[in-house]
Amino acid sequence: MVEKIKIMEDNRKEQTEALETLLKFNGRLINNMQIIVKELSGNRLEDTDKFLKLILDAMNWEIQVVNGTMEVLNEGKERVSKEVFNNAVIALSDAVKANDDTMMVKAFATIIPVFEKLGESVKEVIK
Known part of the structure; x- marks a missing residue:
């Protein structure tokens, strides 16, 4: 029983560390998502x-x-x-598979708030 509790504590610690790492990258990822929307909206580079x-x-x-x-x-x-989360990911995946910039712009418009909420949720959990 003690071993099981120890494993659960270690697992939670690893998950918390993974979330802390995610938080370091999440803001930058969201910023890059906003930039790619501009590029896909007719300003391709x-x-x-x-x-x-x-x-x-x-x-x-x-x-x-x-x-x-x-x-x-x-x-x-x-x-x-x-x-x-899954619905937003599937919509973006479908748009990417279709290689359709307009679809990708719409999908990013849906998924960016999901990733913003994820960042807020992570902050709440690891504080």
Whole structure:
């Protein structure tokens, strides 16, 4: 029983550390998401596709952290709705697969507030 409690404490500590790391990157990611929206709205640059890939990779990393820490994030109350989060991710994924800038702009408009809420939720949990 004592071992089980120790494992649970270690797991929570690891999850909290992952959330602290996420928080360090979340603001920058949101800023980059806002920049890519401008580029996809008709102001494409030479490196827009490369920049988009970097943003999607960072988003995927944050999504993995969310999936691994949902228990801590929603401890006591629901801070992050898995359904809202997943729906926004699927919409962006579909837009990226379609390679449609207009669809991506709309999807980013939906997902940016989700990532902003994630940042706020993480702050609340790790304070």
